[in-house]
Amino acid sequence: MHKYNLALAVGLLFSTANAWALEAMDDGALAAQTGQDGITVALQYPDSTISFSEAIITDTNGMTGATGKASLVIAPQTYSSTQGVRFFKDNTSTTLATAPINIKMDADGNAGNPVLNAAISLPSDMERIRINPFSVYLATGSDSIFNNRKIDGGTSNTFRAGVTELLRINGEGIDTVFKSGDPVTINIQLGNTPQGHMFNFTGGSILCMGNNASCMSAPGADGANPIEIMSKNSSGTSSLKLGFTLRATNQTTGFRLNGFYGDVNSDGLTFGKAGTTDKVDLVLNNVIAGVAGAQDPNTFNNLKNGSMGNFGVVGATVSNLKMNVRGM
Numbered sequence: 043m044h045k046y047n048l049a050l051a052v053g054l055l056f057s058t059a060n061a062w063a064l065e066a067m068d069d070g071a072l073a074a075q076t077g078q079d080g081i082t083v084a085l086q087y088p089d090s091t092i093s094f095s096e097a098i099i100t101d102t103n104g105m106t107g108a109t110g111k112a113s114l115v116i117a118p119q120t121y122s123s124t125q126g127v128r129f130f131k132d133n134t135s136t137t138l139a140t141a142p143i144n145i146k147m148d149a150d151g152n153a154g155n156p157v158l159n160a161a162i163s164l165p166s167d168m169e170r171i172r173i174n175p176f177s178v179y180l181a182t183g184s185d186s187i188f189n190n191r192k193i194d195g196g197t198s199n200t201f202r203a204g205v206t207e208l209l210r211i212n213g214e215g216i217d218t219v220f221k222s223g224d225p226v227t228i229n230i231q232l233g234n235t236p237q238g239h240m241f242n243f244t245g246g247s248i249l250c251m252g253n254n255a256s257c258m259s260a261p262g263a264d265g266a267n268p269i270e271i272m273s274k275n276s277s278g279t280s281s282l283k284l285g286f287t288l289r290a291t292n293q294t295t296g297f298r299l300n301g302f303y304g305d306v307n308s309d310g311l312t313f314g315k316a317g318t319t320d321k322v323d324l325v326l327n328n329v330i331a332g333v334a335g336a337q338d339p340n341t342f343n344n345l346k347n348g349s350m351g352n353f354g355v356v357g358a359t360v361s362n363l364k365m366n367v368r369g370m
Contacts, residue, residue: 080148080159090138090165093126094118095191100184115179115187119199130170133219133249133258141165155234164226164246173216178209206272211253213267219258221247221296239303247296252287268328284329291321291357314364326353 097116118125129139144163149156164171181187182204189200220226226246231237250257253269273281290297297320305312329350 080146082144082146084142084144086142087129089124090129090140091124091126092128093121093123095121096186096188098184110182111184113181113184113187115181115205116176117179117187119175119177121191125174128172128174129165129168130172131167133170133217139165139168141167157234157236158232160230160232161244162228162230166225168225169220169222171218171220172214173211173218175213175215176211177207179205179207181205208272210270210272212270214253216251216253217257218251219249221249224296226299235305240305241303243299243302246299248288248290248299249293249296250287250289253285254287257287257289268330282329282331285327287325287327289323291323295320297322311367312364313367314362315360316362318361319359319363321357321359323356324354324358329353 095117098113099115100111100113131137131139143165144161146161146163147159149158179187179201181202185202187201187205189202191199224245224247227244228241229237229244230241232240253267268283268285271282301317302315303313329352331350
């Protein structure tokens with residue numbers, strides 16, 4: 043079976059547009075197709091960065107069960123060509139990964155149960171992903187949450203009515219360091235799922251994850267750049283601040299992603315893994331409730347807010363993990 047250059051194939055398609063007619067394929071027609079080589083698409087991003095203004099997930103019935111639409115929104119604090127999701131070549135320097143994201147797609151009749159298969163490989167020379175500072179919002183409707191958007195340090199963000207901030211990632215964002223030579227790969231199947239799930243991780247191992255940009259060398263997260271869980275109390279301040287570091291207990295194998303799966307079904311989003319996960323060490327650092335030293339006479343029997351210290355667990359593992367995420 044010959045493999046054709048994608049650009050040449052597209053050129054031939056346009057050059058013979060008057061002679062060819064394209065028809066939609068139903069399940070029966072797709073099932074009759076066999077021996078397809080498929081295509082491979084290589085995605086290369088400027089500055090090795092996926093930059094975005096907003097990512098919006100909308101529930102048309104309202105996430106609280108009320109009438110009308112509601113949206114869960116992820117938005118970076120600054121929108122620019124170097125802010126967003128960045129791929130780095132190693133875990134300490136700012137050298138960017140240069141290999142592309144590869145997506146290999148093919149289809150199969152699958153004995154009358156047609157399936158579309160997409161194998162996604164993150165950059166082969168990537169050892170670290172940084173998700174730059176961002177916030178998570180709950181909003182009414184499905185429109186943009188912004189009246190004005192902060193771009194490259196310019197105009198300050200202003201929000202439309204009906205937007206509530208739930209979570210804020212400050213400072214260095216979140217870094218995830220991966221084992222060298224074990225690229226992250228995910229296999230997605232649509233239509234039918236002979237692999238058993240809509241998507242399966244088939245490669246990749248995490249060495250550490252944290253919000254301090256130095257999880258490989260520091261046992262805890264930087265208290266100056268905490269994760270904040272927001273509260274709509276009278277003072278308008280965050281209700282909980284903390285840093286975290288998650289590290290594979292075995293730094294030789296890492297925390298292996300192979301076997302983790304996900305499905306979208308009537309229960310919502312199902313995420314899990316058969317068998318036992320690799321062990322991890324978790325540190326929650328500089329946990330602070332409310333504003334240290336402040337006092338709210340209407341809560342907790344007039345106790346002052348303050349530091350709750352550090353929390354940690356060593357060698358934690360989960361067997362037959364299965365988690366369902368439903369509409370709120």
